[in-house]
Amino acid sequence: MNPENEWVERARDLAKRFAPRAQAHDREGSFPFENFAELREAGFYGLTVPRAFGGAEAGLGTYLAVLEELARADGSTALAFMMHLKTFGQEREAPSYPPAWFERLCRGAVERGELVNxxxxxxxxxxxxxxxxxxxxxxxxxxxxxxxxxxxxxxxxxxxxxxxxxxxxxxxxxxxxxxxxxxxxxxxxxxxxxxxxxxxxxxxxxxxxxxxxxxxxxxxxxxxxxxxxAGSPDPRAGAGMAWFALGLCAVTIGVASAARDYAVAFARERVPNSQRPIREFPGVRTRVARIELLLQRSRALTRDACGAWERRETAGMPPIDRVAAAKVETLNACIEAVDLAMRVVGGVSLQRSRPLERYWRDVRAPLHNPPLEDRALEQLARRALDDAFEAPKGAE
Ligand SMILES: Cc1cc2nc3c(=O)[nH]c(=O)nc-3n(C[C@H](O)[C@H](O)[C@H](O)COP(=O)(O)OP(=O)(O)OC[C@H]3O[C@@H](n4cnc5c(N)ncnc54)[C@H](O)[C@@H]3O)c2cc1C
CATH class of the missing domain: 2.40.110.10 (Butyryl-CoA Dehydrogenase, subunit A, domain 2)
Known part of the structure; x- marks a missing residue:
């Protein structure tokens, strides 16, 4: 197996352990220390750290695939871990820290399990x-x-x-x-x-x-x-935005995919007393199809932006604008997908004993991480209307 895919398989295995813990941590607002101990144990702290400092130097695509797997189980763990992983991806591409301190952060992550944000x-x-x-x-x-x-x-x-x-x-x-x-x-x-x-x-x-x-x-x-x-562009320029914004896309896709899976399984099983299975109702079918469309669109846009960024694509929409477009479109599509999943499941989707209401709350949080929607739209408008581009002023 391609070593990059191995990370995704390993993330999927870990996610199976994280999923049953997610509800209690959400309810209590407690930190999932045990998930992080297991991520460390499995070597994930060094996923994006350069090979020169003992890490796996995973590419942007693998980082995104790993985050999506983790977010299917627990959005909080995925989002929190993203903050650590993106630091190394950004600095690898656009160094802004003194090399000795960067090495110290890298070796700290790999050798001593130290997290950074x-x-x-x-x-x-x-x-x-x-x-x-x-x-x-x-x-x-x-x-x-x-x-x-x-x-x-x-x-x-x-x-x-x-x-x-x-x-x-x-x-x-x-x-x-x-x-x-x-x-x-x-x-x-x-x-x-x-x-x-x-x-x-x-x-x-x-x-x-x-x-x-x-x-x-x-x-x-x-x-x-x-x-x-203050107000001048972040020296990490687009790299900060690419690793951060696309990481958020992966996390929201993971959360929305979990909602999709729950709603589909529910619709296949649910037969209200003396009625037909709900999967036969046109409204349910249309909503499930629409969820599929929204997730497909989100994945396509995120992959497109990731590929364009990695290839430094010069044709078509500039890679950094594709990142902005993917962030806005993916987040809104995933929020809509989770909303539709709630409607498919119906009244019991509100029950706190089921995971859907958590997905509904979690999926909207990354709206409030950069690039914020209005700034992303302004970036696209500026390019189209003023032939201008303003580099991001900060990653957080
Ligand atoms: C789950 C989560 C985790 C986070 N983790 C971190 C972290 O680890 N480290 C960290 O530093 N921060 C973190 N943040 C903070 C985050 O990056 C934002 O700084 C924070 O959410 C405040 O954003 P805001 O939109 O409310 O800010 P504000 O700038 O107060 O914006 C308020 C509103 O005004 C609009 N607005 C503001 N300025 C403009 C403008 N110039 N043009 C157009 N519209 C504008 C915004 O779009 C928004 O609608 C986290 C946030 C969340 C939700």
Missing amino acids: TVATEEGLGSPSGGGVPDTFAVREGDGWVLRGRKTFTTLAPVLHAFIVLARLEGEIGPGGRPMVGNFLVFRGEEGLRVEETWDSLGMRATGSHDVVLDGVRLPADRLLNARE
Whole structure:
């Protein structure tokens, strides 16, 4: 078997173990520590890490296929794990961190089971992809930095080892007259860093996306991984968007596929008292067919964007626009597919003892991850109407 496909098979096996745990974690909003222990044990922490540092250096397509398998079982585990995996994919393609720190993150993942994620969003800032200025400050002190602020939506917070924190560099103004911002590497256990367990959301409840407080965290100078003027393009340019946005597509396709499978199995079995099997009703048949169309469209668009990105396609719609198109279309199609699955199953789809209502909540969460729909549409409109393109301002 192609070694890349082996990863997908292994993800499918793990997913069988994750599926029965998903309901309880969703109900309690608890973090699936055991899923992550098993992902680590099976070698997945290094899936996207370069071979030079002991990883599997899986391509974008394998990464997406693995996420889809995991999301069929548990959307939260897939989304949370995506945040770790995408870090290496993005940096492989568009290096922005000092090489020694990147190697340290890579070896940490492979050899010590250390997880990494970006800690960018804040209550006041909203999505950093808008190019706003964070309220988290980094102040120069002696030879290093001191960080103060509060971050929201820090996925994987219960298990993160490396927090890549976006902060404003106090007193530093860029050539365009806007404040400078930078990404700092902070390790779990460093004085002044704490996680506050605030995550209690409608969907993706088991992602542990809590607040992180930086209360005077002192860092040596070399922990500043990169810096740029607020509002200027992210140095990872499109690579950040491709690995992030297509990862979200894979996760939503996985969740919607699980809803499709449940609804189809239900429709095949269900025979209300003294009636015909519900699969014979035209409304049920049309809805199931429509779910098939929506999933097929989502897969096709995501594969097209992935292939175009990997081949650096020059004909037709530019790869980065295909990524934006796939994100908008896939998310909306998958939300509609899960809604239709609920209608096929009928009233019992609302019961919390069944997984459909969880799929319905989980499938909409990635709407609120970048690229946000309005920005993705503006990207397409700008290219069509103004012959212009503006590189993404940030991945989270
Ligand atoms: C499950 C989940 C996990 C997450 N994990 C992480 C993580 O690990 N790390 C992290 O840093 N963040 C994370 N986030 C945060 C996420 O990336 C966003 O920053 C967050 O959801 C805020 O986005 P927002 O759309 O509400 O922001 P806002 O910028 O406040 O936007 C609010 C609304 O205004 C619209 N809007 C704002 N600006 C513009 C504009 N210029 N043009 C057009 N429309 C605009 C938006 O589309 C949206 O409708 C996560 C979010 C979720 C839901």
